[in-house]
Amino acid sequence: xxxxxxxxxxxxxxxxxxxxxxxxxxxxxxxxxxxxxxxxxxxxxxxxxxxxxxxxxxxxxxxxxxxxxxxxxxxxxxxxxxxxxxxxxxxxxxxxxxxxxxxxxxxxxxxxxxxxxxxxxxxxxxxxxxxxxxxxxxxxxxxxxxxxxxxxxxxxxxxxxxxxxxxxxxxxxxxxxxxxxxxxxxxxxxxxxxxxxxxxxxxxxxxxxxxxxxxxxxxxxxxxxxxxxxxxxxxxxxxxxxxxxxxxxxxxxxxxxxxxxxxxxxxxxxxxxxxxxxxxxxxxxxxxxxxxxxxxxxxxxxxxxxxxxx
Amino acid sequence: xxxxxxxxxxxxxxxxxxxxxxxxxxxxxxxxxxxxxxxxxxxxxxxxxxxxxxxxxxxxxxxxxxxxxxxxxxxxxxxxxxxxxxxxxxxxxxxxxxxxxxxxxxxxxxxxxxxxxxxxxxxxxxxxxxxxxxxxxxxxxxxxxxxxxxxxxxxxxxxxxxxxxxxxxxxxxxxxxxxxxxxxxxxxxxxxxxxxxxxxxxxxxxxxxxxxxxxxxxxxxxxxxxxxxxxxxxxxxxxxxxxxxxxxxxxxxxxxxxxxxxxxxxxxxxxxxxxxxxxxxxxxxxxxxxxxxxxxxxxxxxxxxxxxxxxxxxxxxxxxxxxxxxxxxxxxxxxxxxxxxxxxx
Amino acid sequence: xxxxxxxxxxxxxxxxxxxxxxxxxxxxxxxxxxxxxxxxxxxxxxxxxxxxxxxxxxxxxxxxxxxxxxxxxxxxxxxxxxxxxxxxxxxxxxxxxxxxxxxxxxxxxxxxxxxxxxxxxxxxxxxxxxxxxxxxxxxxxxxxxxxxxxxxxxxxxxxxxxxxxxxxxxxxxxxxxxxxxxxxxxxxxxxxxxxxxxxxxxxxxxxxxxxxxxxxxxxxxxxxxxxxxxxxxxxxxxxxxxxxxxxxxxxxxxxxxxxxxxxxxxxxxxxxxxxxxxxxxxxxxxxxxxxxxxxxxxxxxxxxxxxxxxxxxxxxxxx
Numbered sequence: 017x018x019x020x021x022x023x024x025x026x027x028x029x030x031x032x033x034x035x036x037x038x039x040x041x042x043x044x045x046x047x048x049x050x051x052x053x054x055x056x057x058x059x060x061x062x063x064x065x066x067x068x069x070x071x072x073x074x075x076x077x078x079x080x081x082x083x084x085x086x087x088x089x090x091x092x093x094x095x096x097x098x099x100x101x102x103x104x105x106x107x108x109x110x111x112x113x114x115x116x117x118x119x120x121x122x123x124x125x126x127x128x129x130x131x132x133x134x135x136x137x138x139x140x141x142x143x144x145x146x147x148x149x150x151x152x153x154x155x156x157x158x159x160x161x162x163x164x165x166x167x168x169x170x171x172x173x174x175x176x177x178x179x180x181x182x183x184x185x186x187x188x189x190x191x192x193x194x195x196x197x198x199x200x201x202x203x204x205x206x207x208x209x210x211x212x213x214x215x216x217x218x219x220x221x222x223x224x225x226x227x228x229x230x231x232x233x234x235x236x237x238x239x240x241x242x243x244x245x246x247x248x249x250x251x252x253x254x255x256x257x258x259x260x261x262x263x264x265x266x267x268x269x270x271x272x273x274x275x276x277x278x279x280x281x282x283x284x285x286x287x288x289x290x291x292x293x294x295x296x297x298x299x300x301x302x303x304x305x306x307x308x309x310x311x312x313x314x315x316x317x318x319x320x321x322x323x324x325x326x
Numbered sequence: 327x328x329x330x331x332x333x334x335x336x337x338x339x340x341x342x343x344x345x346x347x348x349x350x351x352x353x354x355x356x357x358x359x360x361x362x363x364x365x366x367x368x369x370x371x372x373x374x375x376x377x378x379x380x381x382x383x384x385x386x387x388x389x390x391x392x393x394x395x396x397x398x399x400x401x402x403x404x405x406x407x408x409x410x411x412x413x414x415x416x417x418x419x420x421x422x423x424x425x426x427x428x429x430x431x432x433x434x435x436x437x438x439x440x441x442x443x444x445x446x447x448x449x450x451x452x453x454x455x456x457x458x459x460x461x462x463x464x465x466x467x468x469x470x471x472x473x474x475x476x477x478x479x480x481x482x483x484x485x486x487x488x489x490x491x492x493x494x495x496x497x498x499x500x501x502x503x504x505x506x507x508x509x510x511x512x513x514x515x516x517x518x519x520x521x522x523x524x525x526x527x528x529x530x531x532x533x534x535x536x537x538x539x540x541x542x543x544x545x546x547x548x549x550x551x552x553x554x555x556x557x558x559x560x561x562x563x564x565x566x567x568x569x570x571x572x573x574x575x576x577x578x579x580x581x582x583x584x585x586x587x588x589x590x591x592x593x594x595x596x597x598x599x600x601x602x603x604x605x606x607x608x609x610x611x612x613x614x615x616x617x618x619x620x621x622x623x624x625x626x627x628x629x630x631x632x633x634x635x636x637x638x639x640x641x642x643x644x645x646x647x648x649x650x651x652x653x654x655x656x657x658x659x660x661x662x663x664x665x666x667x668x669x670x671x
Numbered sequence: 672x673x674x675x676x677x678x679x680x681x682x683x684x685x686x687x688x689x690x691x692x693x694x695x696x697x698x699x700x701x702x703x704x705x706x707x708x709x710x711x712x713x714x715x716x717x718x719x720x721x722x723x724x725x726x727x728x729x730x731x732x733x734x735x736x737x738x739x740x741x742x743x744x745x746x747x748x749x750x751x752x753x754x755x756x757x758x759x760x761x762x763x764x765x766x767x768x769x770x771x772x773x774x775x776x777x778x779x780x781x782x783x784x785x786x787x788x789x790x791x792x793x794x795x796x797x798x799x800x801x802x803x804x805x806x807x808x809x810x811x812x813x814x815x816x817x818x819x820x821x822x823x824x825x826x827x828x829x830x831x832x833x834x835x836x837x838x839x840x841x842x843x844x845x846x847x848x849x850x851x852x853x854x855x856x857x858x859x860x861x862x863x864x865x866x867x868x869x870x871x872x873x874x875x876x877x878x879x880x881x882x883x884x885x886x887x888x889x890x891x892x893x894x895x896x897x898x899x900x901x902x903x904x905x906x907x908x909x910x911x912x913x914x915x916x917x918x919x920x921x922x923x924x925x926x927x928x929x930x931x932x933x934x935x936x937x938x939x940x941x942x943x944x945x946x947x948x949x950x951x952x953x954x955x956x957x958x959x960x961x962x963x964x965x966x967x968x969x970x971x972x973x974x975x976x977x978x979x980x981x982x983x984x985x986x987x988x989x990x
Contacts, residue, residue, distance in 0.1 A: 173959060267947065280819060294823075302814055310810070413890065413891055418891065421884060429885045429907065444894045
């Protein structure tokens, strides 16, 4: 066996362009061990921490109107670039807006776009991957060539090109991220389908007269979903970064939307003067990305018995 | 003949998460110069642990007791760098699976030559010349043109020849061969064993052949040691062992072999299971499966010398009993062990 | 050597369809803009005559296949068109910006590989604090967005410690020392995350390799641990490391777009982003094509290196 070689026609190899998600490219059947503790189920201590942070962030995003001490868009001429205080723990920005309130609201945009783009990519990528992997033949060849082609673009460049066509905005960013994720998702699903398809029990089910649909539902999907979820959590982390980066460049969410990357772009001009405008939104991005990465690592541990990625 | 290797009451324990695994216990054994010694036993009986101890390649979790003398020097007292200088030079090893013993990213010749360079101050050209000579000696056809071939272009048997060439590169006095034919096709097995025997005759290398297959041992070994669950239970010249086994475990092993004389009869299997070595039974470790179990078996039977060339560790045997100061059993279930020492063929 | 040469050639030929497909995608970029790209380029005050002139200059009044043919012929002759705002030739814009992007990305990759691979090799066989520390660095460096890391480094090293210039650029030929000073922060910023990926991959690949039986045989041959790890194990682990390095170069090129804007480096990324905000589609097109081709070339190089280091790869291709 050749360890992890890049295929001749797939210059990107078995791994998506966003990171060496290594073992994710290889389908692994989830071990069904009932005796695992709750912590282990959540991917160990780190995984549990990741899930906890994500749940807190989701709660924060939903409850932002309740939690935020001020309106995220309330301009206050007396508080321009004011330092953190009791009433404004994260300080104020160049328009006197409360940074804490803006960060809380910004999680709505970040998480919304991350979840939306990954969900969209999954809805489109999963069937493509199943079709390519299960049907094989020409449809596989054509789909994989298209996927290879999309993956031969640097992800962020592809997103930026799409925004260049469609114009900037939150929804366009969501769509652009989803489009760069579809091939990654399809590829992961396809490789797990390929593994399952060759299993004796699948051929056995077909021999017993099970329809393709019931084989896909009963065997293919349950095995493909695991690696797809690992990939999804990693992609979620990247979606948050990409969306913030796009907004930072002025290509994502537009002012006055409270958005983390946009806040960083605004504050860039007053970095030395009012570092809190930069520090807190950045921490917000880092923590949410960290949480999804921890979840991904935890899931990978469950799906990767070889421990290649540890 | 003089002693090349001497195991003096060697014990090896592994520290595991669940406690301590006693992999080898009280092994005393002498390997003579110029002999081929076979070590047999089921997997997990400690034979590989013994060879790794000789190589100085025991895992970090291993704790050793006793002494392991090589040419009068205690290997257990050696530093890692001293031991490294010995490996591949004076003491060499052939592994079980030739498919995984070679580095797939380097040419076969290089992998022989680097063994030479690891121990001799020679130029690349000299080491290459030596490697070619070795490849020819082990029977690689067109060695010159195959020198740079990666291992996967060679068949399993050819790969094992390359492994042997690398192991013999510095003309070692001791060659360990851990199941060198197990991973090969039957026809190839015989060729590789013949080659091993021929090389042994030519260079006078002492070979420690580790095998679970008594047939392989019968083919090329002078003497055999039988191990069970970390204990050395019997040592004998190969002919005597087959003709007159004295330990119940050895007898059970031989009974489990298909043989022409017992055609049509079912092969006998050994009842029971190998003991868990993290909680080994006190005394003889075979006792739980032994049909002749006695109370005294709860004490470790000493490995006793009997006659010129035999050793035995069993409370049934007069030799062992005599060593411990016990009288022979009156109604010994063994046939009279005083078999005359005859021609081992 | 012959098999390896033919492997490299085959791999080279395989890039041609990718290049063609990429060029078609980039060509379609302008044509896919909803509505009239020329109108949105020139703004609402554009006169119909202006629009008509620009349209015919762009060749948009011809049928699509002919447009592509004209465009690609120009590209192959080194003519990427003209910037409609500065009226400069786009090739001369790229002549300035491409070296900057290359300097930034290549330096960042060298730094990431130069730190990630040795550290990954060193910590591979370790347990305890070395493993915990490197694991912590990896997850942290992967999670911190590079542009925020850049901002924080600027805050620390320029505002607080006053060591380096916050942003800007001086040409290397003009003042090499200043050029490097301006490059330090962007390069470190860009390299940090990549270092983490390369370290993680190296560690995992080395860990897998060191448990292989041939490593035990190398030990049995009495080789020094240094050459077992540094020559044999590393070469066997190089496949995943090179593959990931190639992939990460793509991430790096994307990241460079953001970092160039953050540090005001006039590279291709800055060119693209500025052009997008000015609806300067022709420049966007040229910039995207340049970066995409760069990535394809990097992929080609990594695949060929991988094939040269592992003879099994070339055989898998010829099989």
